[in-house]
Amino acid sequence: xxxxxxxxxxxxxxxxxxxxxxxxxxxxxxxxxxxxxxxxxxxxxxxxxxxxxxxxxxxxxxxxxxxxxxxxxxxxxxxxxxxxxxxxxxxxxxxxxxxxxxxxxxxxxxxxxxxxxxxxxxxxxxxxxxxxxxxxxxxxxxxxxxxxxx
Numbered sequence: 001x002x003x004x005x006x007x008x009x010x011x012x013x014x015x016x017x018x019x020x021x022x023x024x025x026x027x028x029x030x031x032x033x034x035x036x037x038x039x040x041x042x043x044x045x046x047x048x049x050x051x052x053x054x055x056x057x058x059x060x061x062x063x064x065x066x067x068x069x070x071x072x073x074x075x076x077x078x079x080x081x082x083x084x085x086x087x088x089x090x091x092x093x094x095x096x097x098x099x100x101x102x103x104x105x106x107x108x109x110x111x112x113x114x115x116x117x118x119x120x121x122x123x124x125x126x127x128x129x130x131x132x133x134x135x136x137x138x139x140x141x142x143x144x145x146x147x148x149x150x
Contacts, residue, residue, distance in 0.1 A: 003082045003146055004120055006036075006134060008056035012141035015040055015054050019133035019142060026121060026132035033107035035059070035118040036133050055143065058133075059084060059105045059118035067097035067106055067117075075115075085119035088112065120144070 008082065015038055023029075023036050027126035043052050059083045068076040068084060073088035076097060086097075086106070091114040097106040098115065106117040121131040130144045 007143045007145055009141045010054055012139045013054040014139055016138055018136050018138045022132045022136035030111050033070060033109050033116050067102040067129050069098045070100035083122050086115055086117055088114055091115050
């Protein structure tokens with residue numbers, strides 16, 4: 001069972017994209033691949049006020065990940081705590097994982113020529129820290145929680 005998730009409180013999010021920027025900085029990613037994204041709905045008028053809704057998108061760390069099963073080199077694994085990650089040493093950059101993912105979450109890193117995806121900053125989680133996107137959220141709209149906390 002997945003034990004973690006990143007939850008967005010849409011009422012707090014201002015769409016500043018700090019989560020995206022700090023994710024890229026933490027993972028040393030070039031322009032192009034995004035391991036997390038803030039998306040927003042079309043602007044609507046509610047009681048004469050313009051409103052939009054923000055949504056946070058990153059890997060869902062599936063219970064039974066398609067990407068893991070399709071990978072020809074077994075570069076994608078799932079940890080006991082539910083975190084799905086790509087072993088960069090094994091990845092050959094074929095992107096079969098992206099094609100098998102219903103949300104096309106894995107992305108191509110043009111610098112390394114390999115697939116990348118959110119791994120909840122597992123190196124940080126393993127030392128008791130939260131993922132970079134959560135830590136640097138300027139309005140504290142993102143929460144890294146255990147599933148049973150919801």
